[in-house]
Amino acid sequence: GESVGLHLPTLSVQEGDNSIINCAYSNSASDYFIWYKQESGKGPQFIIDIRSNMDKRQGQRVTVLLNKTVKHLSLQIAATQPGDSAVYFCAEMEYGNKLVFGAGTILRVKS
Amino acid sequence: EPEVTQTPSHQVTQMGQEVILRCVPISNHLYFYWYRQILGQKVEFLVSFYNNEISEKSEIFDDQFSVERPDGSNFTLKIRSTKLEDSAMYFCASSGDGRGGIQYFGAGTRLSVL
Numbered sequence: 378g379e380s381v382g383l384h385l386p387t388l389s390v391q392e393g394d395n396s397i398i399n400c401a402y403s404n405s406a407s408d409y410f411i412w413y414k415q416e417s418g419k420g421p422q423f424i425i426d427i428r429s430n431m432d433k434r435q436g437q438r439v440t441v442l443l444n445k446t447v448k449h450l451s452l453q454i455a456a457t458q459p460g461d462s463a464v465y466f467c468a469e470m471e472y473g474n475k476l477v478f479g480a481g482t483i484l485r486v487k488s
Numbered sequence: 489e490p491e492v493t494q495t496p497s498h499q500v501t502q503m504g505q506e507v508i509l510r511c512v513p514i515s516n517h518l519y520f521y522w523y524r525q526i527l528g529q530k531v532e533f534l535v536s537f538y539n540n541e542i543s544e545k546s547e548i549f550d551d552q553f554s555v556e557r558p559d560g561s562n563f564t565l566k567i568r569s570t571k572l573e574d575s576a577m578y579f580c581a582s583s584g585d586g587r588g589g590i591q592y593f594g595a596g597t598r599l600s601v602l
Contacts, residue, residue, distance in 0.1 A: 411590070420492075420579050420593035421531060466531065473544025474519060474583065476591060478531040 385464065387483040396454040398482045400467030405448060407469035411476070412441060412452045414463045421466060421478075424452070454484075462486045490514040492594035494580050500600045501570055509565045509597045511580030520563045521581040521591060522555065524548070531579065537563065570601045 390396045402410065408429040413421035427434045427441045427450075434441050440453040450467050464483050468476040493512045501507050513520050522534040536543040537555055554566045563582075567574055577596040583589035 409587070413593075418595075420581075420595045423590050423592060426590060468531075470587075474521070474536050474587065474589070474591070475533045475544050475546070476521075476523070476531075477533065480530055 385481050385483050387485060389485045389487060390457050392459060392486055392488050393456055396452075396457045396461070396484060398452045398454075398465050398484065400450040400452075400479045400482075402448050402450060402467065402469045402477075402479070404469055404471060404477070405445075407471060407477075409470040410441070410443060410450055411468045411470070412439075412450075413466045413468060413478075414461075415466065415481070416463045424465075457484075457486050459486045459488055490592075492580055492582055492592055494578075494594035494597050496597060497595065498598045498600070500602065503572055503601055504569050507567050507570055507599065509567075509578050509580075509599070511563045511565070511582075511594060512561050513563055513580065513582030514584070514592060515561070517582035517584045517592075519543075519583045519585070519589060519591075520555075520557070521583075522565045523579045523581065523593075524576040525579065525596075526576045534565070534578075567599075570599075572601050575599055575601045 411426040412424040415421045425436045425441050438455045442451045464481045466481045467479045495510045520537045525531045533546050535545040535549045552568045556564050579593050579596045581591040581593045583591045
């Protein structure tokens, strides 16, 4: 079929507020998940990862939550800054180290 | 900080021509990947490569595509006869570990097929 552009969901937050970006994954057998940030004209940049034997992992200003029951991931960004504005993708790792990316969410930070 | 580098940043070619996209993975990494992103769409897996062999490839990666590690540093993606629908951003990635290793991406090559 003909490819069409995705209409990405957009999250607009005020600078300093917390952001929560959600993602549903498809493969219940996936055991490794990653969040990437993509700025305009750049490649995906690793933010944080989590394995399926955990339900929460924290980094610097970021937290990933994993709910395997409903196949749901979330990325929380504390004290969102203008530099956080980007498209955020979740990805699950399948056989052969293949990453399957979600559609992405646009994060816009208002100053 | 080590990074994956890709050249060229933009490649324009005529339909039917061959193109080679080049990547220099992070130096101590052993696993290499190509992904592509058509404008406005998801990042899609093309192929993974380890120990001089393809580990996994997607349906997109047909006979027109090939990968090679010609020396100790470069990793290339060749498209033999480009089609209009090959126009996309092509990203190279590498990881130090296999299963569950973080994949680090280059900035990409924008391929425009006219």
